[in-house]
Amino acid sequence: MDIALNAEVYCADGLCGRSTHVILKPTTEKVTHLVVREKQWPHTEFLVPMAAVTATTPDSINLSYTRGELAGLQPFVETEYVEVEIPRYAGGMYLMEPYAYLEPEMLPVEHEAIPAGELAVRRGTRVEATDGHVGQVDEFLINPADERITHLVLREGHLWGQREVTVPVAQIDRIVEDAVYLKLDKRSVEVLPAIRIHG
Numbered sequence: 001m002d003i004a005l006n007a008e009v010y011c012a013d014g015l016c017g018r019s020t021h022v023i024l025k026p027t028t029e030k031v032t033h034l035v036v037r038e039k040q041w042p043h044t045e046f047l048v049p050m051a052a053v054t055a056t057t058p059d060s061i062n063l064s065y066t067r068g069e070l071a072g073l074q075p076f077v078e079t080e081y082v083e084v085e086i087p088r089y090a091g092g093m094y095l096m097e098p099y100a101y102l103e104p105e106m107l108p109v110e111h112e113a114i115p116a117g118e119l120a121v122r123r124g125t126r127v128e129a130t131d132g133h134v135g136q137v138d139e140f141l142i143n144p145a146d147e148r149i150t151h152l153v154l155r156e157g158h159l160w161g162q163r164e165v166t167v168p169v170a171q172i173d174r175i176v177e178d179a180v181y182l183k184l185d186k187r188s189v190e191v192l193p194a195i196r197i198h199g
Contacts, residue, residue: 002056002153004139005123009036013066020045021076021120022140026175029149031142032118034061035076045076047113050147058139076120078113081106119175127154127167127180134189137180138164152180156189165192 009017016039023033034053037045048063048070055062063070085102114120125137135156143150151166167189173181182189 001053001142001144002058002139003031003034003053003142004056004058004061005137007056007058007060007139009034009061009063011063011065011067011070015039016063016067016070019061021122023047023114023118023120024140024149024175025118027117029169029172030147031140031149032115032147035120036063036070038067038070044071046070046073047076048073050142074113076113077110079108079110082109083107119177121175121180125178125180127152127156127182129182129184129186129189131185134182134186141166154189154192163194165189165194167192 003019003022005019005022007019008015009019017036018039019034020037021035022031023035024031031050033050034048035045036048037043048065052063052065053061054064065073083104083106086105088103112120121137121140123137123139126133127135127137135154137152138155139153140149141151141153142148149169149172151168152172154165154167156163156165167182167184171183173183175181184192
């Protein structure tokens with residue numbers, strides 16, 4: 001099963017958005033959720049359990065939910081308001097020293113609702129070989145029987161010489177917040193099987 005990132009997502013009643021992240025548990029290499037950004041304004045991103053994914057292709061993902069059910073899920077990005085004190089200055093050009101005072105203000109702070117012990121991986125997350133940068137995450141291949149990652153699809157190269165290669169999960173050393181680290185060096189990545197670049 002392909003779990004493509006930035007792929008069109010179809011609900012049971014039509015096109016509903018695009019995939020932006022996969023949420024995975026690094027200790028089990030299991031994908032637990034897909035993040036879907038809704039097509040309509042306000043383009044909210046929602047955490048969708050993998051159990052709702054009914055079919056996938058390299059370019060699309062189908063869900064069992066309707067658009068209404070999708071909108072009822074937990075938002076991926078949550079906003080909370082935090083009170084901070086902002087220094088303000090009073091005084092004019094004839095005053096020798098500025099007069100400062102603190103004024104409370106509520107500022108919005110956004111954070112991603114990632115379940116404890118899990119990580120969010122988005123398309124474009126950098127991939128590092130043992131001897132340096134080799135490309136970026138394009139998608140994951142998942143075993144539908146147990147929802148474990150079997151391969152990482154890596155997009156390597158520059159704009160005119162791009163190709164995608166499949167990296168077996170056994171060759172992934174670790175996945176952290178902003179990078180995937182491989183057990184392979186650059187030369188070993190070069191000889192991995194290439195697949196087609198899709199839309």
